[in-house]
Amino acid sequence: MDKVKFLLATLFTFLLISPLSSQAQDSTNYQDWEKYDLTYRTYRITLLPGLSTNGIDAVDYVAKYSFNLLGGYHGALHEGFELGTLINANKYYASGVQIAGIGNYSGDNTLGVQIAGIGNYSGNSMQGVQVSGIGNWASSDIQGVQLGGVFNLSGGNIEGLQSAGVFNVARNDIQGLQFSGILNLSGDSIEGMQYAGAFNIAKNDIQGLLVSGVGNISGGNIQGLLVSGFANIARQDMQGIITSGGINYAKTFQGISLSSVNISQDFQGIQLGLANIVDEGQGIQAGLINYGNEFEGIPVGLISYYRDGRQNLDFWTTETGFTNIGIKLGTEQVYNMLSVGFNPLLNRDVWQVGWSIGKLREYENHDLYSDFSYFKINEGSWTKDLNSILKYRLLFGKEVNEDFKFYSGPTLNMLISRLQGSDDYAPYRLFDIKAKGRQYVFWIGATLGIELF
Known part of the structure; x- marks a missing residue:
C-alpha cells in the first residue's frame, strides 16, 4: 500500500511541475497549428482534464504523443499517437491515431484513425478511419471508413465506406459503400452501393447498386440496379434493373422490372410479374395481368388489357x-x-x-x-x-x-x-x-x- 501511495504522489508531483519543465522542450511551431496559436510539445501525459504536463492551459498546446490515464482535453494532436483509457479530446484537430476506451473527440478536422469503445466525433471533415462500438459522427465530409456497432453519421459528403449494425446517415452525397443492419440514408445523391437489412433511402439521384431486405426509395433519378425483399420506389427516372418480392414503382422506367407488381407511368423495356401496370409503355409485359392506357409491344399474360x-x-x-x-x-x-x-x-x-x-x-x-x-x-x-x-x-x-x-x-x-x-x-x-x-x-x-x- 505504501508503494502505491508513493507512486501516486510521484505522478501527482510530476503533473504539477511538468508545465514549468516543458518550457525547455521543443517549442517549434508548424503551419498546421499556427492558425490556432498553439505551442508544440513532443509528449504530454494527462490524468484528467486540467491535470496534465501542460497544466490547466492544455488547450493551448499541440503534441505528437499523448497519454491520457483517465481523460484528456488538449489543443490538438499532430501526426502522432494518442491513447486514453476513457476519453481523448482535442479542441481543434486530431492528426494521427486516437485510441480510447470510451470516446475520441476532435473539435475540427480529423486526419487518421479513431478507435473507441463507444463513440468517435469529428467536428468538421474526417479523413481516415473511425471505428467504435456504438457510433461515429463527422459533422462534415468523410473520406475514408466509418465502422460503427450501431450507427454512423456524416454531416456532409462521403467518399469511402460506412458500415453499421443499425443505420448509416449521410447528409449529402455518397461515393462509395454503405452497409447497415437496418437503414441507410442519403440526403443527396449516391454513386456506389448501399446494402441494408431493411431500407435504403436516397433523397436524390442514384448511380450504382442498392440491396435491401425491405425497400429501396429514391427521390431522384436512378441508373443501376435495385434489389429488395418487398418494394423499390423511384419517384423520378429509372434506367437499369429493378427487382423485388412485392412491388416496383418508377415514374419513368427504361430497363427490366421484376416483381409481383410492376408499376410505371412511362415504360420502355421488360416487365415480369404477377401484375404489370403502365400508363404508356413500349416493350414486353409478361404476367398474369397486364394493363396499360397505351402500350406497344408484346404482351404475355392471362389478361392483357390496353385501352388503345x-x-x-x-x-x-x-x-x-x-x-x-x-x-x-x-x-x-x-x-x-x-x-x-x-x-x-x-x-x-x-x-x-x-x-x-x-x-x-x-x-x-x-x-x-x-x-x-x-x-x-x-x-x-x-x-x-x-x-x-x-x-x-x-x-x-x-x-x-x-x-x-x-x-x-x-x-x-x-x-x-x-x-x-x-x-x-x-x-x-x-x-x-x-x-x-x-x-x-x-x-x-x-x-x-x-x-x-
Missing part, C-alpha cells in the same frame, strides 16, 4: 369437334386469348380451357393470324393427370365490317396424355408415339371461326 388495344370475342370450331368461345385481348398486333370449349360429338362430358398468344398481320385484302395455343382437356370434372393439346394455327381472316370478321385456316396439333381413352380426341394420326407412360399424337387439322367487335 383490342377487345374481341371469338367463336370457333375445329376438326376435333370442340366448339370454343374466347376473349381476345392485347395490342392490335399481338394478342392473348383465354378460352373454354366443349365437345358435343363425344358420348361423354369432355371440355377444355385454353390460352393462346398470337400475332396479326394486316394486308390490303385480308388478315393473317398466327398463334400458339395450349388446351387442358378435362374428362367430367377437372382432370389432374396430364391431358393436353398443343396447337399452332395459321388463319386467314376477312373483315366484313368493323364489328365482324371471319377466319379459317390449317392447324398443326400435338396431343400429350397419360389418360387411357384419349385416343378419340384426334380424328386421325400422322404419328402416334408412346413413351414413359405418355402418348404423343400428331395430326393436321383446321379451324373455322368468327371475331366480333
